[in-house]
Amino acid sequence: xxxxxxxxxxxxxxxxxxxxxxxxxxxxxxxxxxxxxxxxxxxxxxxxxxxxxxxxxxxxxxxxxxxxxxxxxxxxxxxxxxxxxxxxxxxxxxxxxxxxxxxxxxxxxxxxxxxxxxxxxxxxxxxxxxxxxxxxxxxxxxxxxxxxxxxxxxxxxxxxxxxxxxxxxxxxxxxxxxxxxxxxxxxxxxxxxxxxxxxxxxxxxxxxxxxxxxxxxxxxxxxxxxxxxxxxxxxxxxxxxxxxxxxxxxxxxxxxxxxxxxxxxxxxxxxxxxxxxxxxxxxxxxxxxxxxxxxxxxxxxxxxxxxxxxxxxxxxxxxxxxxxxxxxxxxxxxxxxxxxxxxxxxxxxxxxxxxxxxxxxxxxxxxxxxxxxxxxxxxxxxxxxxxxxxxxxxxxxxxxxxxxxxxxxxxxxxxxxxxxxxxxxxxxxxxxxxxxxxxxxxxxxxxxxxxxxxxxxxxxxxxxxxxxxxxxxxxxxxxxxxxxxxxxxxxxxxxxxxxxxxxxxxxxxxxxxxxxxxxxxxxxxxxxxxxxxxxxxxxxxxxx
Amino acid sequence: xxxxxxxxxxxxxxxxxxxxxxxxxxxxxxxxxxxxxxxxxxxxxxxxxxxxxxxxxxxxxxxxxxxxxxxxxxxxxxxxxxxxxxxxxxxxxxxxxxxxxxxxxxxxxxxxxxxxxxxxxxxxxxxxxxxxxxxxxxxxxxxxxxxxxxxxxxxxxxxxxxxxxxxxxxxxxxxxxxxxxxxxxxxxxxxxxxxxxxxxxxxxxxxxxxxxxxxxxxxxxxxxxxxxxxxxxxxxxxxxxxxxxxxxxxxxxxxxxxxxxxxxxxxxxxxxxxxxxxxxxxxxxxxxxxxxxxxxxxxxxxxxxxxxxxxx
Numbered sequence: 004x005x006x007x008x009x010x011x012x013x014x015x016x017x018x019x020x021x022x023x024x025x026x027x028x029x030x031x032x033x034x035x036x037x038x039x040x041x042x043x044x045x046x047x048x049x050x051x052x053x054x055x056x057x058x059x060x061x062x063x064x065x066x067x068x069x070x071x072x073x074x075x076x077x078x079x080x081x082x083x084x085x086x087x088x089x090x091x092x093x094x095x096x097x098x099x100x101x102x103x104x105x106x107x108x109x110x111x112x113x114x115x116x117x118x119x120x121x122x123x124x125x126x127x128x129x130x131x132x133x134x135x136x137x138x139x140x141x142x143x144x145x146x147x148x149x150x151x152x153x154x155x156x157x158x159x160x161x162x163x164x165x166x167x168x169x170x171x172x173x174x175x176x177x178x179x180x181x182x183x184x185x186x187x188x189x190x191x192x193x194x195x196x197x198x199x200x201x202x203x204x205x206x207x208x209x210x211x212x213x214x215x216x217x218x219x220x221x222x223x224x225x226x227x228x229x230x231x232x233x234x235x236x237x238x239x240x241x242x243x244x245x246x247x248x249x250x251x252x253x254x255x256x257x258x259x260x261x262x263x264x265x266x267x268x269x270x271x272x273x274x275x276x277x278x279x280x281x282x283x284x285x286x287x288x289x290x291x292x293x294x295x296x297x298x299x300x301x302x303x304x305x306x307x308x309x310x311x312x313x314x315x316x317x318x319x320x321x322x323x324x325x326x327x328x329x330x331x332x333x334x335x336x337x338x339x340x341x342x343x344x345x346x347x348x349x350x351x352x353x354x355x356x357x358x359x360x361x362x363x364x365x366x367x368x369x370x371x372x373x374x375x376x377x378x379x380x381x382x383x384x385x386x387x388x389x390x391x392x393x394x395x396x397x398x399x400x401x402x403x404x405x406x407x408x409x410x411x412x413x414x415x416x417x418x419x420x421x422x423x424x425x426x427x428x429x430x431x432x433x434x435x436x437x438x439x440x441x442x443x444x445x446x447x448x449x450x451x452x453x454x455x456x457x458x459x460x461x462x463x464x465x466x467x468x469x470x471x472x473x474x475x476x477x478x479x480x481x482x483x484x485x486x487x488x489x490x491x492x493x494x495x496x497x498x499x500x501x502x503x504x505x506x507x508x509x510x511x512x513x514x515x516x517x518x519x520x521x522x523x524x525x526x527x528x529x530x531x532x533x534x535x536x537x538x539x540x541x542x543x544x545x546x547x
Numbered sequence: 548x549x550x551x552x553x554x555x556x557x558x559x560x561x562x563x564x565x566x567x568x569x570x571x572x573x574x575x576x577x578x579x580x581x582x583x584x585x586x587x588x589x590x591x592x593x594x595x596x597x598x599x600x601x602x603x604x605x606x607x608x609x610x611x612x613x614x615x616x617x618x619x620x621x622x623x624x625x626x627x628x629x630x631x632x633x634x635x636x637x638x639x640x641x642x643x644x645x646x647x648x649x650x651x652x653x654x655x656x657x658x659x660x661x662x663x664x665x666x667x668x669x670x671x672x673x674x675x676x677x678x679x680x681x682x683x684x685x686x687x688x689x690x691x692x693x694x695x696x697x698x699x700x701x702x703x704x705x706x707x708x709x710x711x712x713x714x715x716x717x718x719x720x721x722x723x724x725x726x727x728x729x730x731x732x733x734x735x736x737x738x739x740x741x742x743x744x745x746x747x748x749x750x751x752x753x754x755x756x757x758x759x760x761x762x763x764x765x766x767x768x769x770x771x772x773x774x775x776x777x778x779x780x781x782x783x784x785x786x787x788x789x790x791x792x793x794x795x796x797x798x799x800x801x802x803x804x805x806x807x808x809x810x811x812x813x814x815x816x817x818x819x820x821x822x823x824x825x826x827x828x829x830x831x832x833x834x835x836x837x838x839x840x841x842x843x844x845x846x847x848x849x850x851x852x853x854x855x856x857x858x859x
Contacts, residue, residue: 050714056813058631064590141599149591201633203642221634221642222813223805254714256803260698261713268706270714431578431818434587448588460591467588 043242043528043543048250051537052262054276056222056255060208061200062186063136063148066450068518068536071183072275073253075536076227077210078186081110081129083237084178084533089298089352089453091177094237095124095187095211105172105488106153110180112163116235118189119215126165130157131190133167144197149460150179150452152485172486174493175456182452183536187211211235213246213540225253227539236540247528247543266290266521272544273526275537277519279336279404285521294339294517295535296350297451300461301343302402304412304447304511305469307440312394317375319508321368323361325419326412328513335407339519343512346458346504350515353455353484353497360505361512368419377420385420393422396445397433405447408513440471449516453533455497459485462504470509477503554842558835565831566621566824570614573820580630580819581606604630617824627821631813636825639810647806650798651791653722654729655784661730662737662780670745670768682742689735693794697728697801713802725802729794733787740783744776751775778848785841788834 057069065074081096096110116124137154139147153171160166169176179185189209200208205216205225213233218226229246236243254271256262263281265271267288277285282292304326306319313319328342341349345357377385377392385392396412399405406425413423423445428436436442448469450461459481460466464473472478480503483496504510518535528541585592585600592600601607605616620627626636662685669681704724705713711720748754749772757771796808807826814822 052714059633066590139596141603144600144603146585146590146592146600147596196633198628198633198635201629203632203634203638220805221632221639222809223803252715254803256714258698258801258803261701261801261803264702264706265714268709270705270712429576429818430583430816431576433578434583434818435578437588438586465593466591469588 041545043247043541044545045245045247045543046249047544048252049248049273049526049539049542049544050252050254050271051539052254052256052265052271052274054255054257054262056202057205057225058202059197059200060205061145061197062188063146063150063184065183065186066149068275069255071534071536073205073216073225073227074183074186074210075212075532076214076251076539077208077212077216078183078188079116079124079211079213079235080182080185080187081112081180082177083239084181084453085239086295086453086531086533089533091181092237092239094181095129095235096180099177101177101488103488105174105176105486106169107166108169108176109160109164109166112165113235114163116211117232118187118209118211119230120189120191120209122189122191122209124187124211125162126159127162128190129165129187130159131193132185132187133157135193136185137167140193143195145193146197148179148184149466150182150184150454150456151176152456152459172488174488174490175454175485178454178456181533182454183532183534214251223255227251227253240541242528242541246540248539251539263521266523269523271523273520273522273529273537273542275518275520276403277521279340279519282337282339282519289524291522291524291526292339293520293522293529293531295520295531296348296515296517297449297535298348298351298453298533299451299457300346300351300449301348301512302408302447302449302514302516303343303346304396304445304513306509306511307444307446307471308507308509309471309473310394310440310444312390312392313444315375316508317371318377318392321371321375321419322416322421323508323511324364324371325368325416325421326511326513327363327415328361328511329363330415331408331411332514334411335404336514339517340514343514346501346510346512347497348515351457352453353458353494355494355498355501357501357505357512365415365419372420379420383417383420384422391422392420393424394444395424395426395442396447397437397443398425398427399447400433402447402449403516409447412511412513438471445511446470451516451534455484455493458497458500462500462509472509474507474509477507477509551843554839558839561835562828562831566618566828569824569827570617573818573823574610574613576818578818579606580817580821583818584630617821621824621828626825629814629819629822631817631819631822636821639822640807640825640829643805643807643810646804647795647799647808649718649722650725650729650804650806651795653726654733654794655787655791657726657730658734658737658787659784661734662741665734665738666741666745667768669742670749671765685735685738685742687735688731689739691732693728693732693797694801696731697725697798700724700728701801721802721804725798725804728798728801729791732794733790736783736787737780741776741780744779745772748772748775774848778845781841781844781848785838788837792830792833 053069055069057073059070060074062074065071079095083092083094085092095116096112099110101108118124134157135145136148137151139145153169153173155168155170158166192209202221205219213230214227215230216225217228228250229248231245233245259278262274266274277292286292306313308314332340332342345354347354372385377387380386396409409425413425416423437446446469450457461469463481464478480500487493487496522529525545527543530538530541532538581601581604586597629636629639665681665684669678672678701713704710711723754771757767796812799806799809800812811826
């Protein structure tokens with residue numbers, strides 16, 4: 004009884020695919036959601052599809068994109084970082100002073116800001132926020148924020164003035180006050196255990212942002228409502244007062260094809276995580292693809308030089324020159340993924356051009372490996388004293404198309420006689436093995452943050468330490484970035500780190516990683532903060 | 548009564564074994580949830596801070612201590628906290644269970660309807676070619692991957708024909724496609740067993756007698772064959788619970804539904820031991836309960852089994 008139907012279904016889907024392909028081939032391009040918009044309209048509910056469920060709303064742990072996307076809309080911060088100029092502007096703080104060596108910051112606050120339960124956002128509340136984020140609270144399980152270095156103490160000067168002191172220069176602190184990791188929540192919320200910030204608790208997290216979470220289905224969906232009394236958008240925003248949207252439905256939709264299909268079929272308005280291979284389909288159907296840069300350490304492979312196979316500089320240089328990042332981008336990604344020209348993104352603070360030292364030059368690689376005493380063996384893989392030049396890298400689930408990227412890199416390295424085995428691991432072995440340079444000599448990662456400090460986060464032995472480094476010189480250079488109060492000298496310090504990383508061939512940068520969103524044409528004013536988290540405050544929808 | 552007590556005792560032993568085996572296996576895995584969550588370079592925590600967290604979670608206590616702690620927790624109904632979400636495990640399961648029960652329950656019902664429909668039609672349909680075609684359908688159904696089926700159903704019925712939404716669906720709409728996705732592969736083994744046992748019963752002498760008396764094929768099927776053919780099908784139905792759970796994992800992920808399957812998939816990905824331990828014990832509980840019911844229903848359908856049970 005169901006044959007004819009099944010055949011029809013098969014035909015229908017084939018036809019649909021063909022139509023999509025046709026549309027894709029004559030794709031038009033749209034850059035932002037502001038194109039051809041009229042006057043903003045208040046009201047409506049936006050359906051936003053997330054790729055994964057959030058795990059916690061504790062701001063210092065909001066680096067995970069689903070967490071950050073929520074915290075960004077639920078909390079206001081002391082300052083706002085302009086996503087284009089990267090300037091720090093007032094938000095809850097009207098103005099601030101920093102002493103000469105950046106060990107003391109004083110903020111003046113607006114006196115009309117409240118948390119969503121009505122309690123005032125005053126100096127005492129701000130002090131408690133940063134005491135928690137800067138020092139952590141072991142008893143409650145609240146961890147220290149990666150964005151805050153050398154935090155010592157706070158002092159409430161008066162109801163709308165607060166001073167922070169640091170044990171060593173902390174030039175990155177001002178920018179840190181603008182990040183989602185410093186989202187301001189009510190003092191009572193800060194008394195919650197880490198467990199009580201997790202799934203199922205969103206409605207009880209009292210923030211200071213334009214939206215409030217009101218309903219939640221654990222792991223599946225979240226309903227955010229606009230705060231009627233919100234009136235403290237950053238002064239540089241054209242739009243003031245409450246958010247245009249009445250509400251946002253955040254729906255977790257893990258399956259890529261369902262997320263894209265829902266957008267194209269009009270069931271969703273904005274989606275996060277459009278895979279590179281789906282961009283053409285989304286644009287082709289007349290929708291908008293918004294690729295926001297993450298402005299930090301590029302998507303790259305760290306070479307763990309404490310692994311004996313990688314201890315020779317010439318071998319590392321050979322690997323760096325043996326990888327063709329251009330081919331990776333051309334084959335697997337799109338123009339929204341610019342080829343890396345340094346360890347940092349060109350849009351990152353403190354960037355310096357390192358492309359000369361990173362050039363693709365397989366002949367040079369071969370020479371370097373010959374020099375280092377690695378000779379090509381019978382199967383084309385180089386050997387030395389009976390040992391093969393064979394390395395391992397784990398697929399990194401958080402990076403887009405990591406497996407495909409690594410497999411292509413493995414092919415490229417094979418050309419110069421290096422074997423790269425790409426491994427997929429369950430989370431337990433992955434978490435353990437990536438901490439061992441012998442098991443994971445190459446590590447695939449990136450990190451986004453629009454401040455010079457980002458490079459310290461990625462490479463310092465006391466932070467992410469992605470190189471599993473024992474290079475004291477590298478640490479010293481990184482500490483200079485984190486503690487140089489003069490902005491120009493700080494950029495120089497950052498350039499010195501990039502020079503060192505390139506000279507030592509510690510990193511194979513691949514591309515500048517964006518966050519890619521898809522949006523319907525009737526969605527206007529969708530914007531992202533400086534590290535590409537969605538901000539729905541300005542977003543509005545046309546009558547459809 | 549003694550039979551019931553004995554079967555219940557067996558069920559409890561199965562549960563205890565499942566609990567212990569899960570605990571041992573999860574302990575044997577490399578890494579743990581705290582390592583995965585807090586030592587992940589993404590949080591950028593220093594080794595000292597991580598040591599504090601490990602101590603706070605009791606992650607470095609001895610295995611015996613952890614076992615006793617978990618076991619006493621389970622006995623009083625405290626399943627601990629999910630490290631990944633921070634949320635109490637009973638809360639996570641409480642939120643996920645209704646969705647899965649509805650999905651699995653309706654999925655099973657629809658599977659039974661499809662299986663019975665196929666079996667009846669493939670016995671009573673007018674043409675030999677049609678009957679043999681209907682008989683070949685379960686083979687097709689069983690080989691369809693749940694994942695693919697779900698996506699095809701969504702693409703066609705939701706995105707192309709726009710009959711039911713996937714996003715923002717009301718509870719009834721939200722069940723239609725997932726239930727179909729789950730029911731089709733589950734119906735296949737049911738239908739196969741039912742068709743085969745109908746064939747066998749059809750060939751038995753008493754059916755020949757009934758036929759000789761002039762009964763119509765439909766009457767023979769409903770009055771005489773069905774009752775006898777249904778026993779093996781019920782056995783299979785009990786075994787299918789496992790497949791129902793497996794199918795729910797995929798279906799819930801594809802459709803983005805809240806449920807035990809999705810919760811399990813995430814817990815496996817993050818090695819969230821507390822959640823996994825609770826899910827395995829829950830699954831064992833369901834499995835044991837269903838098989839207990841199947842065993843108790845048997846004697847009702849077949850009096851010969853009742854005599855045996857009493858004698859034993």
